Amino acid sequence: MNTRQTVFVSIVVLICIFSLAISHPAQSEENSSINTLKHVKHTKTMKVGYIPWAPTVIKDSKGKLSGHFVDTIEYIANEIGVKVSYYETDWATFENDLQAGKCDVVIAGTFKTIKRAYNVAYTRPLFYLGISALVRKDETRFTKVADFNHKDVKISITKGTGEHDFCKTHFPTAKLMVSPGTELFVPISKVISGETDAAFADTFTIEQFLKEKKEGKGLFVSLPLNLTPVAWTLRHSDIEWTNFLNNALEFLETSGKLRSFEEKYNAHWLHRETKWKSH
Missing domain, CATH: 3.40.190.10 (Periplasmic binding protein-like II)
Structure with missing residues (x-):
C-alpha cells in the first residue's frame, strides 16, 4: 500500500469513528438528555437502586425486599400505575450507577452533604x-x-x-x-x-x-x-422527576403515611417537628 492509499484509509477510518461518536454518545451524556419522568410514563417502569440497610431496605435470604423505603416507593409506583425494577448497588458505587442510568433514583438512606450534593441531586429529607x-x-x-x-x-x-x-x-x-x-x-x-x-x-x-x-x-x-438530613438521590438533570418525587413524599408525610411505614418496621428516626393549626 502506497502513501496516498494509506492516507485515504486513515481518513476513512477517522470519519467512521467520528460518525459512531455522534450516533452513540457517551452514556452519561445520554442520561443527561433523558427526561426521566416522561420515560417512566412511557415505559410504565421506574428503575430503583437500593442498598440493604434495615429498616429502610431489608433483603431476606431469598432476595425479597421489604422495609419502609421499599413500602414508600412501591406506594408511589402504585399510585401512578407503574412497576418498580430494582437494582442493588452499594455505598461506594451508587453515584456512578445513578449517572450510568442503571437506576432513576436510589432509595438508600444517604446523608445529604455538600460534597455529595455536588455530584447528585437529593429529594427532600426523609429523616435526620x-x-x-x-x-x-x-x-x-x-x-x-x-x-x-x-x-x-x-x-x-x-x-x-x-x-x-x-x-x-x-x-x-x-x-x-x-x-x-x-x-x-x-x-x-x-x-x-x-x-x-x-x-x-x-x-x-x-x-x-x-x-x-x-x-x-x-x-x-x-x-x-x-x-445530617437523610434523603434519596437522583441525577442533577432530572428536575421534573425530582419535583415529582418531592411532591409525592410531601403528600405521604402530611397524610401520615411515611410515619405509618416507619412504625410498621419499628423505626424511630429524628424528624423536624411540624405543628398543624386546627381550624
Whole structure:
C-alpha cells in the first residue's frame, strides 16, 4: 500500500469513528438528555437502586425486599400505575450507577452533604441521623472527638458512607481501615476482634449492634455527631422527576403515611417537628 492509499484509509477510518461518536454518545451524556419522568410514563417502569440497610431496605435470604423505603416507593409506583425494577448497588458505587442510568433514583438512606450534593441531586429529607462510635468496653483513651486523631489509632469504617467522609475530614492523622460493601456491622466487628481501636457508623447501626451483639460500648450515641438530613438521590438533570418525587413524599408525610411505614418496621428516626393549626 502506497502513501496516498494509506492516507485515504486513515481518513476513512477517522470519519467512521467520528460518525459512531455522534450516533452513540457517551452514556452519561445520554442520561443527561433523558427526561426521566416522561420515560417512566412511557415505559410504565421506574428503575430503583437500593442498598440493604434495615429498616429502610431489608433483603431476606431469598432476595425479597421489604422495609419502609421499599413500602414508600412501591406506594408511589402504585399510585401512578407503574412497576418498580430494582437494582442493588452499594455505598461506594451508587453515584456512578445513578449517572450510568442503571437506576432513576436510589432509595438508600444517604446523608445529604455538600460534597455529595455536588455530584447528585437529593429529594427532600426523609429523616435526620447522626454519627456515633463504638469501642471496646475496657477502652478509656477516648473521651472527646479529638482523641481519635492520633497516629496510633486505628478506625474502621465502611467505604463511601457519610462517616467515611467524616473520619477523613476530622481524623487525618489516624489510620483508617476502610471496608467495602453494604454490611455495616463488619467495621464494628473489627473493634471487638481487636483489629481496630474504634469504629464509626450511623447512630442507628451502632445502637442495633449493641442491642444484638451486646459487645463494646457506644460513644456519642445520646448526642450524635454531625446530625445530617437523610434523603434519596437522583441525577442533577432530572428536575421534573425530582419535583415529582418531592411532591409525592410531601403528600405521604402530611397524610401520615411515611410515619405509618416507619412504625410498621419499628423505626424511630429524628424528624423536624411540624405543628398543624386546627381550624
